[in-house]
Amino acid sequence: RHGSRMFPQLKRGSFNRITDEDVNRFTGIVGETGIKTEELDHYNTDWLNTVSGFTELVISPKSVEEVAAVLRHCNERRLAVVPQGGNTGLVGGSNPVFDEIVLSLERLNNISHIDPYAGIVECEAGVILQNLSDKVGEHGYTVPLDLGARGSCFIGGNLATHAGGLRVVRYGQLRGSVLGMRVVLPDGQILDGRSNMRKDNTGYDIKQLFIGSEGTLGVITDVSLLLPQSPVSVNMALLGCDSFDDVIKCYRLSRQCLGEIVSACEFMDSLCMTSVNDILGLASPLENSHKFYYLVETSGMNMDHDMEKLETCIEKVFESGCATDGVMAASKDQARHMMSLRENIAPALKAVGFNYKYDVSLPIQHMYSLVEQVKHVLRDVPGSKVGAYGHVAEGDVHFNPITPQFDPLALSLIEPFVYEEVSRLKGSISAEHGMGLKKANYLRYSKDPSMIAMMRSLKDVFDPNGIMNPYKLLPWND
Numbered sequence: 322r323h324g325s326r327m328f329p330q331l332k333r334g335s336f337n338r339i340t341d342e343d344v345n346r347f348t349g350i351v352g353e354t355g356i357k358t359e360e361l362d363h364y365n366t367d368w369l370n371t372v373s374g375f376t377e378l379v380i381s382p383k384s385v386e387e388v389a390a391v392l393r394h395c396n397e398r399r400l401a402v403v404p405q406g407g408n409t410g411l412v413g414g415s416n417p418v419f420d421e422i423v424l425s426l427e428r429l430n431n432i433s434h435i436d437p438y439a440g441i442v443e444c445e446a447g448v449i450l451q452n453l454s455d456k457v458g459e460h461g462y463t464v465p466l467d468l469g470a471r472g473s474c475f476i477g478g479n480l481a482t483h484a485g486g487l488r489v490v491r492y493g494q495l496r497g498s499v500l501g502m503r504v505v506l507p508d509g510q511i512l513d514g515r516s517n518m519r520k521d522n523t524g525y526d527i528k529q530l531f532i533g534s535e536g537t538l539g540v541i542t543d544v545s546l547l548l549p550q551s552p553v554s555v556n557m558a559l560l561g562c563d564s565f566d567d568v569i570k571c572y573r574l575s576r577q578c579l580g581e582i583v584s585a586c587e588f589m590d591s592l593c594m595t596s597v598n599d600i601l602g603l604a605s606p607l608e609n610s611h612k613f614y615y616l617v618e619t620s621g622m623n624m625d626h627d628m629e630k631l632e633t634c635i636e637k638v639f640e641s642g643c644a645t646d647g648v649m650a651a652s653k654d655q656a657r658h659m660m661s662l663r664e665n666i667a668p669a670l671k672a673v674g675f676n677y678k679y680d681v682s683l684p685i686q687h688m689y690s691l692v693e694q695v696k697h698v699l700r701d702v703p704g705s706k707v708g709a710y711g712h713v714a715e716g717d718v719h720f721n722p723i724t725p726q727f728d729p730l731a732l733s734l735i736e737p738f739v740y741e742e743v744s745r746l747k748g749s750i751s752a753e754h755g756m757g758l759k760k761a762n763y764l765r766y767s768k769d770p771s772m773i774a775m776m777r778s779l780k781d782v783f784d785p786n787g788i789m790n791p792y793k794l795l796p797w798n799d
């Protein structure tokens with residue numbers, strides 16, 4: 322489970338080691354309550370339990386000025402830093418690889434202001450997504466992002482990874498809803514790009530560089546988000562399909578019939594459904610098992626209107642024969658239960674064995690053929706399985722090859738094969754989870770050398786000493 326066990330060739334960078342003097346200096350900035358030196362396993366290990374480092378210091382600032390003072394000292398002393406939010410990232414990006422200091426955003430968790438007229442929230446980066454959602458919900462708004470990790474992930478982590486999730490089909494990607502951001506650079510400079518203006522064409526949109534930068538350029542401390550109105554009626558249908566082609570047909574019909582009220586289009590295969598059923602005890606509302614399941618959600622303002630549209634949609638689906646079974650949620654609780662089957666795939670598969678996790682975007686008709694190919698290359702690996710699920714509207718397929726324990730042979734069969742195929746099909750090797758430690762060396766499969774060179778130049782501008790989240794996002798094996 323050691324970071325350098327999965328990547329034995331990875332060498333520690335030439336950063337200084339923390340001294341007692343450094344710890345005293347940091348304590349002077351954030352106080353005793355902002356310093357942890359014991360029981361750091363949670364900060365050192367990723368959610369998947371696949372990589373871990375051995376930091377001996379976690380610093381949790383309480384203000385932007387404290388973040389700036391901490392980073393300034395780290396930069397002067399050449400101490401490496403990993404910004405950490407809720408530590409739910411899935412690519413080994415949020416943990417130290419060696420002894421990097423963890424800068425946790427957990428105490429920067431204030432929701433500063435909600436403008437109920439404009440539908441804008443201003444908050445700090447350490448607010449848990451669920452808390453943000455509950456708070457804006459009191460004013461009739463919702464956050465334009467939702468994902469299964471909502472109870473643990475922070476809004477700053479969502480921005481740093483540019484998380485996708487379940488509602489992209491409805492609200493678009495998160496970056497479109499970000500009005501302003503404040504960021505601290507490694508030299509302690511505070512880049513104050515806070516704004517609540519929806520229209521602002523006054524030059525370079527620098528905040529966009531930090532969205533998806535995975536802690537490699539600076540630390541996001543504050544954000545303003547534009548909020549959609551909360552839906553009044555939410556409906557859901559779960560369909561059973563015989564093939565992935567049928568899933569695509571269901572998806573096409575649901576877009577045609579439901580138009581503007583569609584808010585999630587998700588699929589999962591049979592291994593995902595049985596794992597969620599058997600391991601987590603969440604029962605499927607369908608009597609029979611199916612090769613594939615398609616889940617469609619609507620969110621709107623008029624229950625009768627939305628219900629009628631969904632019923633018509635389901636009738637058309639059955640007429641066309643692309644689903645052989647299906648059920649509509651009869652209550653809010655049933656709708657929540659159906660979505661929980663989909664949201665709990667990640668924890669259920671984690672309990673099955675060691676997960677090699679892939680999150681790629683592909684032209685929709687190729688989404689599942691790659692999964693079939695991976696099953697084929699793993700056919701002789703004892704105990705191997707592959708579970709696939711994902712966000713159909715974005716061509717984003719998650720597939721988790723699983724072996725009983727970490728198996729270097731299995732890994733060598735999957736990689737670089739998967740990346741070569743994705744590149745051949747002109748997809749993206751990371752649709753929404755980011756690059757982190759695990760994908761960094763494969764960046765060339767999705768980015769032209771000219772783009773990688775520009776990314777390196779930008780990294781040098783913001784972080785000339787390379788202290789911010791080393792070994793992540795950009796290739797470390799060149």
Ligand code: FAD
Pocket residue numbers: 368403404405406407408409410411414415426446467468469470473474475476477478479480481482483484485486487535536537539540541542667668753754757790793
């Ligand atoms: P962390 O994991 O702590 O950090 C992630 C990265 O961001 C690291 O590189 C870290 O250094 C950096 N970072 C964190 N905070 C800051 C900051 N303030 N400033 C600068 N850099 C920072 N992802 C999706 O895209 N879609 C999904 O549907 C989805 N579902 C998930 C379901 C489950 C059950 C789990 C466990 C994860 C899921 N994820 C999903 C992945 C994960 O939740 C997201 O990547 C999330 O955005 C990470 O937020 P976090 O606060 O946990 O960040």
Ligand code: MLT
Pocket residue numbers: 469486663664666667680711719
């Ligand atoms: C999801 O859509 O469930 C998440 O991205 C998590 C995962 O891929 O496992």
Ligand code: ZN
Pocket residue numbers: 485486711712719753
């Ligand atoms: Zn996802």
